[in-house]
Amino acid sequence: MIMDGLDALKKKYLDGIMAASEEGALETLRLAAIGKKGEVAMKMRELGKMTPKERKSAGPALNALKGEIISALAARKASLGDAALEARLWLDVTMAGRPSRQGSIHPVSQVTEEVAAIFADLGFSVAEGPQIESDWFNFDALNIPPEHPTRTEMDTFYMHRDADDTRVPNVLRTHTSPVQIRYMQEHGAPCRIIAPGRVYRADYDQTHTPMFHQIEGLALGRDISMANLKWVLEEFFSAFFEIDGIKTRFRASHFPFTEPSAEVDIQCSWSDGQLKIGEGDDWMEVLGSGMVHPKVLAAGGIDADKYQGFAFGMGIDRIAMLKYGIPDLRAFFDSDLRWLRHYGFRALDMPSLHAGLSG
Numbered sequence: 001m002i003m004d005g006l007d008a009l010k011k012k013y014l015d016g017i018m019a020a021s022e023e024g025a026l027e028t029l030r031l032a033a034i035g036k037k038g039e040v041a042m043k044m045r046e047l048g049k050m051t052p053k054e055r056k057s058a059g060p061a062l063n064a065l066k067g068e069i070i071s072a073l074a075a076r077k078a079s080l081g082d083a084a085l086e087a088r089l090w091l092d093v094t095m096a097g098r099p100s101r102q103g104s105i106h107p108v109s110q111v112t113e114e115v116a117a118i119f120a121d122l123g124f125s126v127a128e129g130p131q132i133e134s135d136w137f138n139f140d141a142l143n144i145p146p147e148h149p150t151r152t153e154m155d156t157f158y159m160h161r162d163a164d165d166t167r168v169p170n171v172l173r174t175h176t177s178p179v180q181i182r183y184m185q186e187h188g189a190p191c192r193i194i195a196p197g198r199v200y201r202a203d204y205d206q207t208h209t210p211m212f213h214q215i216e217g218l219a220l221g222r223d224i225s226m227a228n229l230k231w232v233l234e235e236f237f238s239a240f241f242e243i244d245g246i247k248t249r250f251r252a253s254h255f256p257f258t259e260p261s262a263e264v265d266i267q268c269s270w271s272d273g274q275l276k277i278g279e280g281d282d283w284m285e286v287l288g289s290g291m292v293h294p295k296v297l298a299a300g301g302i303d304a305d306k307y308q309g310f311a312f313g314m315g316i317d318r319i320a321m322l323k324y325g326i327p328d329l330r331a332f333f334d335s336d337l338r339w340l341r342h343y344g345f346r347a348l349d350m351p352s353l354h355a356g357l358s359g
């Protein structure tokens, strides 16, 4: 008796569920079928009045029907959801485009390109080296022996070594000078290169960040002298700051990898807290330089009796700050969009000497 009409019930609800076109209709069907007072639920209540024999076949049949209805409801609900999503994702080619945010070139990238353009004009090509260096390339080959104070002065970051590994750990390069050695070993002399890139020292304040950028210069030949260095640097600074005839001042200094060594200042003026490059009679330190030490040439596989030359190392971030009036170095690496929009450069304007360096 109770089994009568079960097939009809099943058909009625499964067809209804398949035909439902929105979630509300599914809910109505759910209540009508298996809700507290639903048709299936009512039939289940009648189980109590049956003989055990009848119940044995009717119970499982009703449970099976309930299960089928529940899965049909779930399946239909999922497919309605997919359809709704698909409808929303439909591409409307007539829709107005969203205004896109214009990206910009970071001052460090811009200045690196500017420096490379100027040195390319002077016959220098660009070389590169790894940021994780062996202590040999970063120190020993540059005439900085293990006990040399420079190793601690530079606040070197050491890479991890396992406790049982007795090798000297690699370092994050503290300067771009190891690229000198790598280039000499691979290409020999004569040569003229610059090597821009990231360098690392554990230091942090308004003018120091643990990662910053340097540009190394190296020129080797039979008779290259400090006079060539001075001319090249003056040409460079005049082109870079776009001011003719910038004067430089060489101060005797010391670097283990150059002999003699000089720190180089450029002419500037300070008035009312305003810094101007290329005028006045104050001086601003911008780089370290010198004649490549014979031991460094030897480490690079160069015959020091045949070749000599100059090298210099300059902070890219620092000259970017000077040229574009950027007060705090730390802001370079904060990724603050407002800062980037203010100090950034238009993409696609490549610096060149004829078209203008800074766009």
Ligand code: PHE
Binding pocket: 174, 175, 176, 177, 255, 258, 288, 289, 290, 311, 312, 313, 314
């Ligand atoms: N490597 C030096 C530094 O990081 C700069 C330098 C490079 C000095 C080449 C002389 C020659 O301070």
